[in-house]
Amino acid sequence: MDQTMRTYICTGCGIGECVNADRIAELAQSEFQLTANVSHFLCGPEGVEFLKRDLAENGAQRAVIAACSERVNWDVFSRDNLGVELVERVNIREQVAWSKPPNDEETQALAEDYFRMGVNKAQNTTIPPRREEPQAQTLLVVGGGITGMTAALQAAAAGSEVVLVEKQDQLGGWMRQLYKLYPRKTPYQALETPDVDAVIRQVQDHPKIRVITSAEITAIAGEPGAFDVALQAQGQGVSLQVGSVILATGWEPFDATKLEDLGFGRSPNVITNVMMEATAKSGKLLRPSDGRPVQSVVFVQKARPAEQGWFSYAATVRDMIALKQALYVREFAPEAQVYIIYEDMVTLGLYESFYRRVQQEPNVFLTKGAVTEVAASDDGSVLLTVEDTLIGGGLQVKADLVVLAAGMVPTTGGSELLRLRYRQGSEIPATTRGFTTSNYICFPYETRRTALYAAGAVREPMDIVACTEDATGAALKAIQSIQLVSIGAATHPRVGDLSYPKIFLQRCTRCQRCMEECPFSVIEPNAEGYPTVNPDRCRRCGVCMGACPVQVISFDNYSVTQLSSMVSSISVPEDGEKLRIVAFACENDSYPAFDMAGINRLPFDVSVRVIPVRCAGSVNAVLMTDALSRGVDGVMVFGCKSGDDYQCHFITGSGLAVRRLTNVRETVTRLMMEPERIRPVQLEIADYNLIPQLVQEFAEELKQMGPNPYKGF
Ligand code: SF4
Ligand code: SF4
Structure with a gap:
C-alpha cells in the first residue's frame, strides 16, 4: 500500500x-x-x-x-x-x-x-520549487504628472526606491496648466487652487525618489524583477535596472480639427475646454477674434457615438470641467450669460452637489438639448441651433464664445513610450480605443505585459481625484509584483503559482505558435528560432500549452499528461443509453459558475464530468480528440466572453480556444464523427443559472446523434 x-x-x-x-x-x-x-x-x-x-x-x-x-x-x-x-x-x-x-x-x-x-x-503533479534570487526592487514610474508623482510618493512611502522619468523639463503635467480645480472634497462647493507645486516639492525632496526630467526611454529589455532600462536624458545615456514599471503618461486632448461640425476651425471664437483653461490661466477672458469682453458663452457637451472614435465615458470628466469653467466666466465676466447645453450630464456621486451649486449660480443656464448647427456670423458671434430641448421645441443661441467639450485620448496611441524589446511589439497592447488596462472588470492597473502597470488617464479618462487613487492602487500592485517575482511566483490572476512553462525542445518543430499566441509576450525565439521562456513575464495561463501542436509545453503542476489522465479516469459505460460528456471549464468564471449552480441546488445532467482548466485557451486539441476516441460522447469547452469587450482573464485565451476548435472539428470529422460533438461555450459567473439548460441541450443533441461509435474500443 x-x-x-x-x-x-x-x-x-x-x-x-x-x-x-x-x-x-x-x-x-x-x-x-x-x-x-x-x-x-x-x-x-x-x-x-x-x-x-x-x-x-x-x-x-x-x-x-x-x-x-x-x-x-x-x-x-x-x-x-x-x-x-x-x-x-x-x-x-x-x-x-x-x-x-x-x-x-x-x-x-x-x-x-x-x-x-x-x-x-x-x-501527475510535481511540486514547483520556490526560488530565492535577488531581484531588482526599484520601481520605475514613467510620467511626472499628478498620477506619476502620486505613484512615486506612495511607493516611496511604502519603502520602495523609485525612479520617476518625465519627458518634459519639469514635473507637474496637465495640473500645472490648470487655472482652478473643481472641488475635491465635501461640501463640493468652491473651486480649489491647484496644489501641484507642493506635490512637486515633496517628490523632489524625497530621499527614495530619483527624478529624471527631459528624459526619453530608448529601450526596456528583460523581465519583471530584472528590467534593463535605457534612457536618454539631457543628452546623456542612463542605464537602470528596475523590478516593475508604472506607466502614467496620461492623456492628450482629442484632435479638435475633427470638431468642424461644431464650428471649430470655422470661427476663432469656437475653442475647446483645454483652450479655455489656458485662457483663464492667462488672467483674462476675451473674445479671441477681436479681444472684446465676452457677453455670452456657450459650453457644448455633445454626446458622440463611441464608434466614431469618441469616448462616451469621458463624460464624467468633461461635464465637471464645463461646470467648473462656467464659474471661470462668472469670475472674469460677471455680466455674461453662460449656457451649458448637454445631451447627458454626468456628475458622479457627491459631485452632484457641485452640479447643484453651479445650477443655482446667477446667469448660468443648464439646458438639455442637441446642438445641430453652428454658424459663424460676420460680427464675430456664433449662432447655435439647439434641438430636442426639455421644453420640446428647438432654440437658437447667440454666443461670443463657444467652448467645446473634447475627449481625453490616452497617450498610448502610436507614441513610443516604453520601447519594449518584446517579440509581440514595443508598447503595451491597447484595448478598445487605445486604453491599456488588460481587464476592466477584474484587474484595474494590470496590462497585457506582466509587472508593467498603467495608472491614471492613460488607462481610462479620469480626473485628479481618481488619478491619485489609481496611482496608489498601481503602486501597491507594482510593489506586490516585485515581491512575488522575487520568489518566482505569478501575479494576477494565479497569484503565488510557482510553476512556469517548460518546453521539451528536442521535439519542438519551431512553429512559433507558442510565441504568437502567448497573450503576454513571454516566449521569444533564440538565434535558431527555438522558443525561450522569460519565466517572470509569465502569468501561467497555459495558453501556450493549448497552442503547441506537438504538446511539448507543460508545467510541473499542469500538463496535457495530467489533464489526459483525468479524462482517462472517466468510466465510459458501453451502454449507449448512458452519455458521458467532458466539460473543460475555465477556473476563473466557468468552474465557479458550475459551483454556483451546485450551491443554488440547480440540478444539471449527471453525465457531465467538469474538469477545471486555467483558461479555455490552455485546452490542447489533442485532449478533445483523445476524449472522443475514448468513447466520451461530447466535449464542452467553457471560457469567458471574448472579443473587444472580453472578460477573459488571459485576454485572448477564450477567443483562441474558439478559433482552434475549427481545426479540432476537422480532426473529429476525419475520425468519422460529428464535429458538433465539440461545443464551445462562453459563460460568465453570473450566468450560472444557464448551466442546467446549456448542458441539457447539448445532451439532447448528443442523444440525437447517437452514442459515440468508439465506445467499447
Ligand atoms: S503560460 Fe500563458 S503567459 Fe506563460 S508563456 Fe504560456 S501562454 Fe504565455
Ligand atoms: S508551439 Fe510547440 S512546437 Fe511550436 S515553437 Fe512552441 S514549443 Fe515549439
Whole structure:
C-alpha cells in the first residue's frame, strides 16, 4: 500500500446521504492501492486534527480530499495548514451531492470518476520549487504628472526606491496648466487652487525618489524583477535596472480639427475646454477674434457615438470641467450669460452637489438639448441651433464664445513610450480605443505585459481625484509584483503559482505558435528560432500549452499528461443509453459558475464530468480528440466572453480556444464523427443559472446523434 499519498472522503454537508462513501474508499484501495478514510465533517476542528495526525503518523506528503469544492475551505485544507507538500481537492459536494439525484447509480459513478480524476491529477503533479534570487526592487514610474508623482510618493512611502522619468523639463503635467480645480472634497462647493507645486516639492525632496526630467526611454529589455532600462536624458545615456514599471503618461486632448461640425476651425471664437483653461490661466477672458469682453458663452457637451472614435465615458470628466469653467466666466465676466447645453450630464456621486451649486449660480443656464448647427456670423458671434430641448421645441443661441467639450485620448496611441524589446511589439497592447488596462472588470492597473502597470488617464479618462487613487492602487500592485517575482511566483490572476512553462525542445518543430499566441509576450525565439521562456513575464495561463501542436509545453503542476489522465479516469459505460460528456471549464468564471449552480441546488445532467482548466485557451486539441476516441460522447469547452469587450482573464485565451476548435472539428470529422460533438461555450459567473439548460441541450443533441461509435474500443 502506497503511504506517501493518503485519501479522505467526507460525508458531511449531505454528501453521505447522496453517495456511498465506502464504495469510493474501496475504489481507492482496489484501483490505486491507497488508504482511504471516510469521515464526517472533515473541515471541523476535529476533522482537521485527524487529517494532520493521520498524515504525519504515516509520513504522507500528499493528500486527496473528496469533500467540498476547492473554492471553499481553501485555508482549512491548505497544504500549509495540513503540513504536506500537496493537497488535491475532489469536489463531490457542489458538483455531486448538491446538484445530482441522491442514491442513484449514475450519481455514484460520477463521484467515483471525480475521485479517480483527483488521484490521477495528484499523481501527475510535481511540486514547483520556490526560488530565492535577488531581484531588482526599484520601481520605475514613467510620467511626472499628478498620477506619476502620486505613484512615486506612495511607493516611496511604502519603502520602495523609485525612479520617476518625465519627458518634459519639469514635473507637474496637465495640473500645472490648470487655472482652478473643481472641488475635491465635501461640501463640493468652491473651486480649489491647484496644489501641484507642493506635490512637486515633496517628490523632489524625497530621499527614495530619483527624478529624471527631459528624459526619453530608448529601450526596456528583460523581465519583471530584472528590467534593463535605457534612457536618454539631457543628452546623456542612463542605464537602470528596475523590478516593475508604472506607466502614467496620461492623456492628450482629442484632435479638435475633427470638431468642424461644431464650428471649430470655422470661427476663432469656437475653442475647446483645454483652450479655455489656458485662457483663464492667462488672467483674462476675451473674445479671441477681436479681444472684446465676452457677453455670452456657450459650453457644448455633445454626446458622440463611441464608434466614431469618441469616448462616451469621458463624460464624467468633461461635464465637471464645463461646470467648473462656467464659474471661470462668472469670475472674469460677471455680466455674461453662460449656457451649458448637454445631451447627458454626468456628475458622479457627491459631485452632484457641485452640479447643484453651479445650477443655482446667477446667469448660468443648464439646458438639455442637441446642438445641430453652428454658424459663424460676420460680427464675430456664433449662432447655435439647439434641438430636442426639455421644453420640446428647438432654440437658437447667440454666443461670443463657444467652448467645446473634447475627449481625453490616452497617450498610448502610436507614441513610443516604453520601447519594449518584446517579440509581440514595443508598447503595451491597447484595448478598445487605445486604453491599456488588460481587464476592466477584474484587474484595474494590470496590462497585457506582466509587472508593467498603467495608472491614471492613460488607462481610462479620469480626473485628479481618481488619478491619485489609481496611482496608489498601481503602486501597491507594482510593489506586490516585485515581491512575488522575487520568489518566482505569478501575479494576477494565479497569484503565488510557482510553476512556469517548460518546453521539451528536442521535439519542438519551431512553429512559433507558442510565441504568437502567448497573450503576454513571454516566449521569444533564440538565434535558431527555438522558443525561450522569460519565466517572470509569465502569468501561467497555459495558453501556450493549448497552442503547441506537438504538446511539448507543460508545467510541473499542469500538463496535457495530467489533464489526459483525468479524462482517462472517466468510466465510459458501453451502454449507449448512458452519455458521458467532458466539460473543460475555465477556473476563473466557468468552474465557479458550475459551483454556483451546485450551491443554488440547480440540478444539471449527471453525465457531465467538469474538469477545471486555467483558461479555455490552455485546452490542447489533442485532449478533445483523445476524449472522443475514448468513447466520451461530447466535449464542452467553457471560457469567458471574448472579443473587444472580453472578460477573459488571459485576454485572448477564450477567443483562441474558439478559433482552434475549427481545426479540432476537422480532426473529429476525419475520425468519422460529428464535429458538433465539440461545443464551445462562453459563460460568465453570473450566468450560472444557464448551466442546467446549456448542458441539457447539448445532451439532447448528443442523444440525437447517437452514442459515440468508439465506445467499447
Ligand atoms: S503560460 Fe500563458 S503567459 Fe506563460 S508563456 Fe504560456 S501562454 Fe504565455
Ligand atoms: S508551439 Fe510547440 S512546437 Fe511550436 S515553437 Fe512552441 S514549443 Fe515549439
